[in-house]
Amino acid sequence: MMGHPPVPSPYAVLDRPEDWLPYGDAAKSPQAVSPTQSGWHVGRMISDLWSYEDASGVWVLVDGIGWKRLSPASRSGHTHMTLLAGTATHDNLPVDFHEDADGRIDQLIV
Amino acid sequence: MSRPHEPEIAAIRDSLAALGDPWQAGETPLSRLPERSRRVRLGVPAPERPDSGQAERMATEALDAMGQQVVAATAPASTLPKAFDLREVSGRDFVTAVKDQGACGSSAAFGTLAALETTAAYTRGAPGLNLDLSEAHLFHGHARERGYTSYAWPEDLFDAAASKGVTFEDYFPYQDNGSGAPNPDWPNRLAKAAGVTDLTGNPAAIKQHIFGYGAVAACFAVHSDFFHYRAGVYKHTTDEPVGGHCVALIGWDDDAQCWIAKNSWGTGWGEDGFFRIAYGECFIEGYPGPRPTVFGCTAVHLRAWLPAQRALRLFATANDANGWAYLENVGWTHLAGGPHSTTNKLAMLTHARASGHPVTPFINGNELSTVQVADR
Structure with missing residues (x-):
């Protein structure tokens, strides 16, 4: 049977008022800042994700460490690490990750 | 009733007893064949001139290699160990199944592809790769194009494996009578050797290669007692070589002063198809002949669908387009x-990583070109 799925109507996407800036800041931690510990971290769990309205604005909450931003070095790399972080969170899979000198995750294994 | 090979084996046993029984002779599937049929199961010309002190020099060099700094970054340790066996590397077996060349002088193809199959698995750290490459393609196809019919030099076969590549066994099954033809799609089911290295006459380099990259193909002079080898460290007891043969060296043992080799006479011969041969014996490290006789390769590129398997880990970095499975x-x-x-x-x-669903990969070079995730 053919039917119409409940897709968003063209009117559902409205412009926002011009004086409203984007909410949040991709470069700032959503919550408590965790100290930089450059190098590899092994066997960690990611329990939360946070995404700003920015092409490279994803943060992950690493259990026992705190919020870490995924490195914005490239858009595709940021998306790829987001995919892995999503799987790790959803399926409770441990991750190994590398933290760069600025405290951002630049390599992620799940 | 006495069978014709029994007196032959008895004479070898007498000679071995005089040497302190370094190896055991007995009836093998080749013992039961007439002499002429045994010789057909070789595959390289016999060496041109007799040993002139080479054996001793090779044995000394092989033993001296122990503890040498390892060259390959992929090797499992930084110095060469006293003993190594690609069938048992920290509990992992990188050597593919023993085959049988049958009544055909195709041993160089079997030795070459045993080296490729093992190198492909070992350099990837993937014992389960379990490649089965087509000796028919290499010998009845590529070698024949180069004019070979009853033997071949591994140098030419490695060259063919690097320039044209070799398809998988299921695309051109081996038959010792040379019949059959490759599946026309063979360029899409292919292994290509890279970094082909001549190791002839250099036992330390042979060890370095086996330890760093995997098995190597080596030729040696065959004496008539070799057909009756059952176990132990082989040293010839009979005088004149009856021909030359090609096998794959898969390891060594300095205590027993020998190489460990994989033959292509089925599992009913030797130590389940394998044998050990003393350092320096029968020109195993290099013939004094017209062609180099020991070769390995440092990589094997694949272009093929491989069997469905699990994606165990995924890796991504902040760099552009840098994803790995x-x-x-x-x-x-x-x-x-x-x-x-x-x-x-x-x-x-x-999805596959989290659910455990197998993925069917098409590997092109060392890249995952296409992937199918079946929800079965």
């Missing part, structure tokens, strides 16, 4: 096709 029987493979293709593949692979 660790496939159970292939090891780490880079995701091909640029940033968007990497995103698509990772989206599929994260």
